Amino acid sequence: MKQPSSITKLIGKFSSLPGVGIKTAQRFAYAVIDMSEAEVKDFCDAMQAVKTNVHMCTECGNFTENEVCDICAHRDKSIICVVSYPKDVIALDKSGSYTGVYHVLHGTLNPLEGRSADDLNIKSLFRRLDGVKEVIMATNPDVEGEVTATYLAKLIKPFGIKVTRLAQGISMGSDIEYADEVTLERALDGRTEI
Amino acid sequence: MKQPSSITKLIGKFSSLPGVGIKTAQRFAYAVIDMSEAEVKDFCDAMQAVKTNVHMCTECGNFTENEVCDICAHRDKSIICVVSYPKDVIALDKSGSYTGVYHVLHGTLNPLEGRSADDLNIKSLFRRLDGVKEVIMATNPDVEGEVTATYLAKLIKPFGIKVTRLAQGISMGSDIEYADEVTLERALDGRTEI
Numbered sequence: 001m002k003q004p005s006s007i008t009k010l011i012g013k014f015s016s017l018p019g020v021g022i023k024t025a026q027r028f029a030y031a032v033i034d035m036s037e038a039e040v041k042d043f044c045d046a047m048q049a050v051k052t053n054v055h056m057c058t059e060c061g062n063f064t065e066n067e068v069c070d071i072c073a074h075r076d077k078s079i080i081c082v083v084s085y086p087k088d089v090i091a092l093d094k095s096g097s098y099t100g101v102y103h104v105l106h107g108t109l110n111p112l113e114g115r116s117a118d119d120l121n122i123k124s125l126f127r128r129l130d131g132v133k134e135v136i137m138a139t140n141p142d143v144e145g146e147v148t149a150t151y152l153a154k155l156i157k158p159f160g161i162k163v164t165r166l167a168q169g170i171s172m173g174s175d176i177e178y179a180d181e182v183t184l185e186r187a188l189d190g191r192t193e194i
Numbered sequence: 195m196k197q198p199s200s201i202t203k204l205i206g207k208f209s210s211l212p213g214v215g216i217k218t219a220q221r222f223a224y225a226v227i228d229m230s231e232a233e234v235k236d237f238c239d240a241m242q243a244v245k246t247n248v249h250m251c252t253e254c255g256n257f258t259e260n261e262v263c264d265i266c267a268h269r270d271k272s273i274i275c276v277v278s279y280p281k282d283v284i285a286l287d288k289s290g291s292y293t294g295v296y297h298v299l300h301g302t303l304n305p306l307e308g309r310s311a312d313d314l315n316i317k318s319l320f321r322r323l324d325g326v327k328e329v330i331m332a333t334n335p336d337v338e339g340e341v342t343a344t345y346l347a348k349l350i351k352p353f354g355i356k357v358t359r360l361a362q363g364i365s366m367g368s369d370i371e372y373a374d375e376v377t378l379e380r381a382l383d384g385r386t387e388i
Contacts, residue, residue: 003284004259006243013240017222028211030281032241033248033257040245044238046207047226049200051234054227063227065198087224090197 007033059128061104061121062086076100080128081136082152084108084145092138100136103128108144109151117151125152134162141168201227253322255298255315256280270294274322275330276346278302278339286332294330297322302338303345311345319346328356335362 002008007029014025032040056062057069063086064070071089079100083089089102105120129135135156139145153163169187170179179187196202201223208219226234250256251263257280258264265283273294277283283296299314323329329350333339347357363381364373373381 002264004248004257006240006247006259007257010240010244013237017225019218019221024213026281026284027213029244030279031211032244035245037245040241043207044241046200046204047234047238050204050223050226051229051231053200054198063198063201065200070196085224087220090220 056104056106056121059124060102061106061124062089062102072101077128078131078133079136080125080132080134081138082125082149083138084140084148088138100134105139105148108139108148110144110147120148122152126155129156129159129161132161134164137163137165141166250298250300250315253318254296255300255318256283256296266295271322272325272327273330274319274326274328275332276319276343277332278334278342282332294328299333299342302333302342304338304341314342316346320349323350323353323355326355328358331357331359335360 003011010029010032011022011025014020014028015022017025020028032043035043053065054063055065057064057067057072059068059072062069062071066073071093076099079098080103081092081098081100082103082105083092084105084107086104086106089104092098092102103121103125105122105125107115107120109115109117109120135152137149137153139148149165153165156163167190168183169190170176170183176184197205204223204226205216205219208214208222209216211219214222226237229237247259248257249259251258251261251266253262253266256263256265260267265287270293273292274297275286275292275294276297276299277286278299278301280298280300283298286292286296297315297319299316299319301309301314303309303311303314329346331343331347333342343359347359350357361384362377363384364370364377370378
């Protein structure tokens, strides 16, 4: 038995979203059938509004609806925190302890997959370095993130700017028993006096 | 820091889908930003097409784009398999061993949540009973499913029609050690000679 073709097509669309398999996409498609026509229209309007209104901040590359994002417009520009993706900005800013600005690379260096420095939002970072005291590298602590951080640090240091990296160690609430060796090694290396 | 309002709105829309939390909705919203405008339009068209083209089969209540669904149009109408939701039709039909038709209730009886027989697609089931030899109850083996099956069986039996229920027992590939007591009890009750 074949499903109606418009359902099959919508399932295909939903399964193109990250982490969505056929079963989940099917649930989503049935949820759409259960929505009212007004709700579906609203949903589509929201999708199209994001596409129309949201673009990259001309300074930091984060998503914004204005020319310059809220953070670049109002915060301390003498510290720049470099992240890979816009979602990292949200996560870091939730901690509330950081008052500087961000710079979003929109990816990490990965020569094997053909992502070189030209594919990332790097040029605009160097246009912002005037008057900057510190650049914090907040790329993920994996191979690509480390490579990207080291690459950028090497280019930024000659400007006489301090380059730092987020501290690595055991996470809050985690179990030392289950922590991996690299994490424990870095936690020991970075131990602080109490 | 606040996210652009159109992103927040789209995250809200995505989190209205079944099983989607804020973090997942956020990933989906960012995936939409990464799509091309044509892709977003296509996605919206697919959502709206489903809403416009798909409706319930006038006979069985399953989703179809025609007046009568493929299954009702071509298969043996002397056996009806009653299921709760359209997705159950897909699951059961995948097994390939069933040649009869289905009847989709679009829910189960649940007096506590105020779902009575009038809220389900039940009336049309009784209009189809002419010439039917067997009705298979394929509602889920949980309290609501059992109640619904028992309720319908009581109403259908007086027509002189055989009413059956899907066999219950241990699933293929499962572990007897971890099976619950009710399942094991039913597996023992329904044991077959080899």
